[in-house]
Structure formats: structure tokens, C-alpha cells
Amino acid sequence: MRAMRIATWNLRFDSMPDNITVEQSVNALPDPLQQPVFLNGFIERPWSTRRLRVAENLLSEDIQIVNDLAELFGDEWSWVGSKAAVKFEFLALSDTSHHRNTPFEPSKFPSAGSFRICTVAEFAPTGDTSGQQSFTMLNTHLDDQSDAERRLAASLILTRARFEAVTTRKPVIVTGDFNSESTGSTSGAYSITTGQMVPVVINQTFARMFDVGNQAPDFKMLDLRAQAPRRMVSNNFATFTGFTAPDDTSDWTRIDFVFGDSISGGWTVDGYKVATSLSDDGTLASDHRPTFVDVLLS
Template identity: 30%
Template sequence: MKVPTELPLRILTHNIRYATSSPFKGERPWADRVHPLLSELQYNTRHQEAFICLQEVLHNQLEDILAGLNSKHHTSNAWDYIGVGRDDGRKAGEYSPIFYQPAIWQLRHWETVWLSETPSVPSKSWDAASTRIVTVGVFTHRASRQTILAMNTHLDDQGSRSRFEAANIILGKVDEYRTGAAFGKMIVGVFLAGDFNSQEDQEAYTVLTAPESPLADAARLVSPTEHYGNYTTWTGFGYEGQDPSRIDYILLESTADKVLSHGRQPWKVQGYAVLANRFDDGIFSSDHRAVVIDVMLCD
């Protein structure tokens, strides 16, 4: 008889703000922001089996982050990533990468899906102002042999229909992997992280967390009295004239009030936090705050 196993895991998502050559008022150049961001990532994944999901990452930022994560380890490949630039499917434009530790997680398959009417090629559709993607990876934990489907996205900031359609494409991908011959019987749990550019009463969030969706907001699976840090995840740099809002999320497959087709409840959420993005030095590391969850993956 197989004994159920529980695997502790940390998931962090952060829109790091792309390295613009024309900073907003209150925004510092990437050269000033990279070190606070690296300290955040290193501190929150030290001695943790973790995934890091980032958005708005240009190629030079990707290289800086990967080098910084690996600089604290004895081997130069302690961390790796999956993902491509959204503009050409290679290095151009923003990435939505998923960073992982190859010694801990075996990468079985990954792909980039464009959130458009032509999802296999770089493209945008509907009312999207920018090309948008979701990065998808299948990972097997080397020690426990548990397999997860990890997804990371950044939805459009202008197009309401684009966000609605993108949310449905993402749900279609979850179903495709869950029911597919290649990985369907292997996958224990699914998570989706990212900047949805959607508040809780708006299209992307409501589609992705609807009663018929297999996904649920991790923040809702922990009592509000046990949340740590802030509530809002987008702050701006202080001069945008817009109210801070909650638009960055980590969604997990399954909740207590949803019955999944495969009959399992794979995640137990142990902690939820929204981290600060500015400290005593006054430097905003990004115009977004990081969201972090601690979970147990249950087989």
C-alpha cells in the first residue's frame, strides 16, 4: 500500500518591471534595482525547494538574475529557467520565466503559448496592446517523484477582451495537460502564477477562479488573520495618480469546495505573503510587490 507523501514547496511570483531607458518619476534604473531584487529572491528561496515566477523580464535582466541566483552556490547551474522572449520566441521582448533548481526538479517538458488566436507563434489578438504569453512546464521532483504542472503569465494591461480570452486559453491548457496521454496520469498538482492585470471583480480573475474552474486563489485558502505583509500588489512608483491594487496572484488547483475530476486535493496552503518593495533606502525594487506562498504538495 502506498503511503501518502507531503512535499513542502515555496512559490514566489514578482513582476520585476522591465529595464526601461526612460524611468518614471520615482523609478530607479535597473542597475540600482537589481541588487534589492536579487536579495529578495535569494532570501526567500534559501534552504527552500522553490519556484520563482517573474514577469516583464528582458534578456539582460534574465542573465543578471540567473547569474545572481547561481553566485551563492558551489555549482554554476544550481538554478536554471524555462521561457522565451515574447516578441520573437527567442530573446526579444519580455520573458515570463520560471526559475527552478535542476538538482531538485527534473524538467520533463516545457512550452510557451501565445495568448492569441494563433497560440503557437508570436502574435497578439483582440484588443491586446502587447504580445502576451504563458510559460508552461512539467516538473518531476527527483526525490519524491511527484510531478507538477507549473504556469506563469502576464496578461494585457489594456485589453479587457484579451484578458478574458487569455484566461480561457490558460484553462484550456490546464485541461489539455490534465487529460493528455503524456502527463495526465503523472501530474499531482497545478499552479498558475503571474500578473493578471485584473482585480478580483474583473474578467481574468473571475474566469480563472470561477466555480467551474479547477483553480483557486491561494490567498483565499488561508485565513486573512494568517496573511503576512501587504494586501495590494501593484504600488507604482508613487507618482502615477492611480490607487494601488491587487493584480498579482498565485492560483492552485483545487479547493475544499471544488470537486476535481481526478478526485484529489493536491495542495495544502500553509502561508501567504505579499512582500514589501521598498525599504529604508527609499528605492522601489519594482512597481509591483512579490507574492509568496508556502504549500504542501500531497500525493
């Protein structure tokens, strides 16, 4: 068995760019013995401020593979895979598909607010040249405006995840911001992913490419929050909080997920944690909270 910590965190983009370098941000940090002004306002702050809180949070959680914030994390964090990966490295598989009826062409779903994609990659522990402990990961960010896009995207992702699970017989993990709650009016994408709702019709070329016939007809993805021992699941539930005060929960919701496949039997969950983005001084690192899942791969 090999332990792995998976993290998913939707980091708010830099909507108020400045010319402050990482070095300048670090040099501007206050005296660590100085008490801050607690909860000093709840507003979106520039990335030059927020990136320090992001780095602090991820580094404290022992995240081993990160593809951003390279300067703050140091040279060993500059790459995913190859020599710079600490515990896992890329194998041959890596590709991207788009969430619309022509998934192989860069394009935007008609009613979507943004271009949306799913990235697929296969990983194995460093040194495992045989790939016996490999797994496939799909990472995505579904649209915040179009429920039709989210349902189509979930159907494409489920098709691809089923294909990977059947053909590799290894674990498949899906992560990302689904902009879909587990219940209620926005739950379509979640329900399709978890097998509670029939997928929508997808592009036939895509369907043929990732067809596995009648194998694993009941395939679905499992919400790993429900797979961890109950005492090892954090009390924090919401993954989206916005840039609001702690007592304003009007928009709080759970839309960021980590799923595991239902057929490989190659993983177990040790713990599930939704951490906080809020610092004592009121700075929110993002409008989403980070989610960390401890998985054992067999």
C-alpha cells in the same frame, strides 16, 4: 508531503539602461553601518540599482529556482532544472502558447499593447524519477490594455489547466500578473479563471487538442490567498503599487496571483505573503510587489 515555496513577481524592465556591470553595482554599495537618507524620493531607478534589491529580497525568502539574475545569485542559480536545480527539476513537458485566436502562432492580439504568452512546464522533486510528486505550472502575463485579450487568455489557460489536472491527476499551479482585479470592471480574467464567469469561445484547434470531454465540468482555479490559514496570510494586499510614495495609494491594486487547481487534492497552502518592494532609502525594486506562497505537495 513535500514543501515548496512559489514566488511570482512582475519585475519592471530596464527602461533606463546603462553600462554598469553587476560587479560595479555591488562595489558601489554603501557602508552597511551607515544610515541611509530615509525615503529619499520615489522615482523609477535603473535596473543596475534595482537588481540588487531584487536579489536581496528573493535570496532572503529562500527561493530555490530562479532563471534570472544569475550573476548575483551565483552559479547554482544559473539554470532552471538539470543539475543546477536545487530542489525541483524539469520533466518532459515544456511549451508556450500565445494569447490570441491563433495561439500556436507568434502573434499579438489586435487590441493588446504587447505580445502575451503562457509558458507551461512540468516539474518534479529532484531524484523523483517516477514523477509521483510531479506538478504542472503555468506562468503568464496578461495584457494591461485589452480586457478582451485578458478574457481570451484566461479561457485558454483554464482549458489547458483543466487538461493537465485531468490527464496527470497531479497538482496544477497558475502564476502571473493578470492585470485583472478580483472585483470591478477589470475582473473578467480573474472571474473566468476562478469559475465565476463563463469562458469565452477559444480557437477550435486548441480546444480539441486539450479536450477532456465531460470530465471535471466544474473545474476552476482557486485563489491561494483564500486557501491559506487566515493567520498565515500577510496583511499586505496590493501587488501593484507603481513607483509612488507610500501615502499615494491611488493606483494600488491586487493583480498578481497564484492559483491552485480545484480537483487534484494534491496540495495544501501553509502561508501566503505579499512582501514589499520598498527599501528604507526609498528605492522600489519594481512597480509590483513579490508574492510568496508556501505549498505542501502530497
